[in-house]
Amino acid sequence: MSKLSKNILYNLFGQGLILVLGFVAVKYVFKLLGADALGIIYFTATMNSVLTGILDKGIYATTVREVSAHFNDEPEYIRDLIRTGSLLMWTVYIFLGAIVYFSAPILVEYWINLDTMDPATAVCVMRILGIASLLSFPRAFYSSLICGLQRMKITNFIDVGTIGLQQFGTILILILGGNIFYVVYWFSACYGISTMAYIAISSHFFSIRSLIPKYSSGIIRRNWSFGSKMMSVSIIALIHNQAEKLMVSKMLPINVFGYYGFAYDAISKAGVITGAIAQAAFPSLSALSKKGNRISLISQYSKLQELICFVTVPIFAVIPFAALPFFTYVFNAEIARTLLLPVTFLSLGFYMNGTLNLPYKFSLAVGKPEIAVRTNIYALFIILPVTAFLIYQFGLAGAGISWVLFNLFMYVYTVPRICNECMSIPVRKWYLQVFKFYALAGLTFGLAWFVLQFLDTFSVFPITIAYIGATIIFLICSYFVISTELRKTLLTYLRI
Numbered sequence: 001m002s003k004l005s006k007n008i009l010y011n012l013f014g015q016g017l018i019l020v021l022g023f024v025a026v027k028y029v030f031k032l033l034g035a036d037a038l039g040i041i042y043f044t045a046t047m048n049s050v051l052t053g054i055l056d057k058g059i060y061a062t063t064v065r066e067v068s069a070h071f072n073d074e075p076e077y078i079r080d081l082i083r084t085g086s087l088l089m090w091t092v093y094i095f096l097g098a099i100v101y102f103s104a105p106i107l108v109e110y111w112i113n114l115d116t117m118d119p120a121t122a123v124c125v126m127r128i129l130g131i132a133s134l135l136s137f138p139r140a141f142y143s144s145l146i147c148g149l150q151r152m153k154i155t156n157f158i159d160v161g162t163i164g165l166q167q168f169g170t171i172l173i174l175i176l177g178g179n180i181f182y183v184v185y186w187f188s189a190c191y192g193i194s195t196m197a198y199i200a201i202s203s204h205f206f207s208i209r210s211l212i213p214k215y216s217s218g219i220i221r222r223n224w225s226f227g228s229k230m231m232s233v234s235i236i237a238l239i240h241n242q243a244e245k246l247m248v249s250k251m252l253p254i255n256v257f258g259y260y261g262f263a264y265d266a267i268s269k270a271g272v273i274t275g276a277i278a279q280a281a282f283p284s285l286s287a288l289s290k291k292g293n294r295i296s297l298i299s300q301y302s303k304l305q306e307l308i309c310f311v312t313v314p315i316f317a318v319i320p321f322a323a324l325p326f327f328t329y330v331f332n333a334e335i336a337r338t339l340l341l342p343v344t345f346l347s348l349g350f351y352m353n354g355t356l357n358l359p360y361k362f363s364l365a366v367g368k369p370e371i372a373v374r375t376n377i378y379a380l381f382i383i384l385p386v387t388a389f390l391i392y393q394f395g396l397a398g399a400g401i402s403w404v405l406f407n408l409f410m411y412v413y414t415v416p417r418i419c420n421e422c423m424s425i426p427v428r429k430w431y432l433q434v435f436k437f438y439a440l441a442g443l444t445f446g447l448a449w450f451v452l453q454f455l456d457t458f459s460v461f462p463i464t465i466a467y468i469g470a471t472i473i474f475l476i477c478s479y480f481v482i483s484t485e486l487r488k489t490l491l492t493y494l495r496i
Contacts, residue, residue, distance in 0.1 A: 036114055036116050036117035036122075036254055036255055036258075037117065037125075037180050040112075040117065040122055040125050040126065040254065040258075041125075041129065041184075041258070060140055060141070060143075060144045062223055063081070063085060063141065063144040063145060063148060064144050064147050064148045064282055064283055064286070065148075065282075065283075065286045065364065065365070066078070066081055066148070066223065067081075067144075067145055067148025067149060067283075068148045068149070068150065068282075068283035068284075068286050068287050069286055069287060069290045071148065071149065077219075077222075078206070078210075079206070079207075079209075079210040080214075080216040080218065080219050081216075081219050081223075082145060082202075082206055082210045082211060083210060083211070083212060083213060083214040083216065084213075084214065084215055084216045084219040084220065085141055086138070086141070086211055086212070086213040087213035087214060087215055089137055089138040089141045090138055090213060092137065093134055093135070093137050093138055096134050096137070097131045097134055100126070100127065100130035100131050100134065101127050101130075101131060104123045104126040104127045104130065105123050107126065108122045108123050108126065112254045112257075113252070113253045113254050114254055121180070124181070125180060125181070125184050128181075128184045128185065128188060129184045129187055129188065131188075132184075132187065132188030132191045132192070133187070133188075133191055135191045135192060135194070135195045136191070138195060139191075139194055139195040139198050142195075142198035142199055142201075142202045143155050143158075143198055145202050145205070145206065146198070146201060146202065146205070147282075147283065148283055149205060149283075150283050150284070151205075154201055158194060158197045158198060158201070159194070161197075162190050162193055162194040162197070163190075165190055165193070166186070166187060166190040169186050169190070170183055170186060170187070173186055199211065247387065247388055247391045247399070248260055248391060248396065248399055252395065252396075256396070259327075259331060259335055259338070259339060260339070260342065260396050260399065262330075263327070263339050263342065263343050263346065264346060267316075267319055267343060267346045267347055267350055268350060270315055270316060270319060270347070270350065273308065273311055273312050273315065273354075274308050274312055274353075274354035274357050274358075277304055277307065277308055277358065278308075278357040278358050278360075278361050281300070281301075281304055281358065281361060282361045282364070282365060284300065285297060285300065285301065285361060285362060285365035286364075286365045288300065288365075289365045289366045289367070297365075297366075298423060298425070299485075301358065301362050301423070302433075302483075302485075303483075303485055303486050303489065304358055305355075305358050305359070305433065306433055306482060306483055306486050307486060308354060308355060308357070308358060309355055309433065309434055309437045310437060310478055310482055310486075312351060312354050313351070313437055313440075313441045313445075313474065314445075314471045314474060314475075316347045316348070316350060316351040316354075317347075317441060317445040317467070317470070317471075317474075318467060319343055319344070319346075319347040320340070320343065320344045320347060320449065321445075321448075321449070321463050321466065321467045322463070322467075323336065323339060323340050323343050323344070324336050324337070324340060324458050324463075325459075325460050325463065327339050327340075327343075338396065339396070341396075341397045341400070342396040342397050342399060342400040343400070344400070345397065345400025345401050345403065345404055346400045346403055348404055349400065349403035349404040349406070349407050350403075352404065352407035352408070352410075352411070353403075353407050355434050356407065356410055356411075356414070356415070359414075359415065359418045359422075359423075359430075360372060360414075360418075362418065362422055362423065363418050363421075363422045366422050368418075368421060368422050371414060371417045371418060371421065371422070372414070374417075375409075375410060375413055375414045375417075378409075378413065379406060379409050379410075382409065383402065383405055383406045383409055386402060386405060387399070387402035387405075387406075390402050415427065415430055415431070436481055437478075437481070440474060440477055440478060440481060441474065443477075444470040444471075444473045444474040444477070445467075445470045445471075445474065447470070448466040448467065448469060448470035449466070451466060452466050
């Protein structure tokens, strides 16, 4: 089995476990601490994403690209890259921590709408959890070093271990009668454990000396063009990805934001396969691009892109089917009905985004981040005002619709540019590869949902039968739709 295949499997297994473990503690937080506590936790996580996302993806992509391409032939350059990156990460962590500390009272007073929680408690929780969760910033940098070496087994082991520790510890604290402060202190400890684990593993591969922060102007000059463009992508994409959640947190009560935040987080994690494949493929695509092996580069991309489009349909299709029973179990029936339409739109939006993930990584691998920069700048002025209107007019459903519209815009503008400037393939070839799975999904899962609506039955048994039947038909039909190359590859692994 190739290193790429192993990394995809490690990512799938690891991210899948994280997805399951992430659901465990939410029910206990909601039942024992209340909806406001859940809302504050997810609002703090959103604010953390806003702050860390400013540089996170830009630095992450740059580091993975450089380590995967130059680890063997330029060890001194990689050492200076790590030391400069470490200095930047920890400096920005301190700066962002100060922002969280001083902005917490302002956000509680003027932004969020509390129902039952005392404002002073909300401020303390936001400060503790916000500053601790910002450790994801330097942690992502050390993780990117290991990903650049294509050692995804290690990153997934650390992520799954710390998430499991966090979730089970939270449940134990709540069962023993602990309050929200015990929970956030435990969250904070787990963030620290995860970061220290990544530092320890990184020192094994790169030496302790290479992790000592030190500035190098040569590193900045060499990576400024690509890195600055990636930072622009991160900042603007971050606005699109988090804008609707921030608008929901302002326009609606914090408890409603908690429900939506949980649903959004759960559905985004449903894209574990997309993320696993794209994350594992990026170092490989970067290395092939550096070697100038264009035939292998396009071949690897095409097979993986079709795999993403194929295997993620049943995963995202299950979300509308499972929404009512699942959210009824976690929250209650009324909240479940409220979330059904928003999560359906979110599911479609995240599937669309998943089909765009690998083309985006391809554009980065060949050194064309400016395509993503232009896309997000244009979308900032086109989609963001529409998002505000949709949320104001339709509430949570409008937030879900806005995510679909953003990805539709990328289909129309970004895809043709990547096909023409990076892949040199006809645009219609990309659309045909993707839209054949949309058509098949509509004829199977769409028809199954229509039958449920017609019969007006949404209990667990008929929903399960409808989904399983649609999945079987989809998989059988897909066998004749996927390319011969992918079919042979899948049959080879199934025989193993």
